[in-house]
Amino acid sequence: MFGAMDGLVTNIALIAGVGGGGISPRTIVLTGTAGLVAGAISMGLGEFTSVRAQNEQIAAEVAKERRELTRFPQEEAAELARIWQARGLPEDLAMQVASTLGRDIDEAVRVHAQEELGVDPDDAPSPWVAAGSSFVCFSIGALVPLLPYLLGATTLWPALAAGGAGLFVAGALIARYTRRPWWASGLRQLLLGAAAAGATYLVGRLIGV
Template sequence: MNDRAEQHHQHRDVTGGWLRPSVFGAMDGLVSNFALIAGVAGGTDDTKVIALAGVAGLAAGAFSMAGGEYVSVASQRELALAEIAVERRELDRHPAAELKELADDFVAKGVAPDLAAEVARQISANPERALEVHAQNELGIGPKDLPSPKVAALSSFASFSVGAVLPLLPYLFGVTGLTLSALLSCVALFGAGALVSAVTARSWWYSGLRQLVVGAVAAGLTFALGNLIGGTGL
């Protein structure tokens, strides 16, 4: 018996599944609020002002992300539904042409013509299955695979808030100075970057360091700008 024939392999989820939007949403909140807090801290030593800016940045960013994601996904869903409705009408009005189109698609993928015609006939016997297959072939998405705007909005709100609250935490607990906030943010940046390696081909340390550098540079430049404006009294 050939043991190699029994071996199986698994691929990582190249679409990212839930991990990709969650990690990138949290990363966005972390980088943007870390940079905002650093910028305000560069211009003032008033802890209350810095904390207020951080809270405002968290709220504004989270609501903006949620609203934008809701509208974006809702628009995408509406467009997909409209195109699926067009495909449904074509299946109702021109079943023979759609049957031939499906068979031709299988032939183009390497299936023998006779077998392709039979497979297309069997699929077309079930109208809902036929609609699903045609939609997948022509639109790249099925009627049952459409994303939910509400889920997308809530997920974006939650993930952004988680990231944005991290650089703010020390100030909420009465810590003064940017050092602890920056340290916590840098550790979180590296961790978020390392998590991204789960949906990429990069190593965890490379992804972590890359995200750390990007976030640190953004915060450093914003701190310098805040220091310049605060120092000059503008």
């Protein structure tokens, strides 16, 4: 949803800006299409790099944890026991469980990563899936304000109306997860998109072709 909204806002603002400058519908289609492709590629590459770097950071931290468990098993067990004690587990029981866990190095690494780092080393997200989903969702969002021109529109307002409807729907759908009123979430996203489009439209009018 956020990728789609990014595509919506980006291309609505782009089309509003060049449309405000007075260029022809054909040029707007070219501009909007270029914005869609460039934005989708940028989103995909950015998401791939971000998730890949995050996974590499987690892998480095897990490898460090494994080395420490191998070299200092008692100290690491005591550290884990202190975490559990802070949550209310009796000291003797916490130390017993932590020491027993240390006999299986792989399981110990997994638990230490979860308790100390807050990550599950076996549940790392795929950078390829993240990149692909961002590419597709951005493209879908960016296509919405472009559709009226592709269907024969010759003025800016149908594109803005389509983009505004897309923003409202996207915001309303997100309300399913945030528990906010759907109309409030949709209206908020519509107003934010309208502010972006208004700013670029004004720039286009001021500069012109």
